[in-house]
Amino acid sequence: MEQEYKRPVSVLVVIHTPHAQVLLLERADHPGWWQSVTGSQDGSETPRQTAVREVAEETGLDARCFQLDDWGYQNTYAIYPQWRHRYAPGITENTEHVFGLILPEALPVTVAPREHLRYTWLAAEAAAAKCFSPSNAEAIKRLLEI
Template identity: 80%
Template sequence: MEQTYKQPVSVLVVIYTQDLQVLLLERADHPGLWQSVTGSRDGEESLRQTAVREVEEETGLDAQCFRLDDWGYQNTFTIYPQWRHRYAPGVTENTEHVFGLVLPNVLPITVSPREHLGYVWLAAEAAPEKCFSSSNAEAIKRLLK
């Protein structure tokens, strides 16, 4: 059987409300680590398609029903050693493209138990402190500018 590796191209989707409540998800594989929706591109899908798919998989929300904005920037970072086995040999960096999804108000979320233990809505001022990823924290801080 041929090994299928993740692409080192991903999306980060900051989900927030009009009054700047931010959704964070707790990782199932590392309890205590909180983040926004993230995920790698599959096949030849566009980055927008990746964002829509990942939002649905991780939250149960249909991103096409809300305003999904490409924030027009990306982060390139070193893949944590514990996750490198998911990528082709020799791949050590990932490029993460940042999106924002604006909801009218706080909505109930259905987390994927395989990926997340739970979720929390936090004020945008408090959410960056809870994120384990500095790029995720910086993306949330952009909401405050």
């Protein structure tokens, strides 16, 4: 049986309110590591389709009911060594498409227990400081420029 590897293409979805309150999720596989919604593309999905699917899987929210914006840039970063086994041999970098999802207010979400332990809503500056991922922190800081 052939192993199925993850594609080295993913999305980052910064979920926020008009007043720059940002949703963060705590990783189940690494307690203390907080992040926005992320996930790899499946099959022939577009980045937007991946964003919609990942938001639903990780928060229970339907991104199609809110304003989902492609922020028009991508990050390329080294895949953390502990996660490289998920990718084909020799794959060491991932390209991440960045989106923003605007909610009218800080809504309750339902986390996927296999992926996340809990969630919190924070002001953008505090959320950026809490993120373990530099690219995630930078994306959140862009909210302050909008």
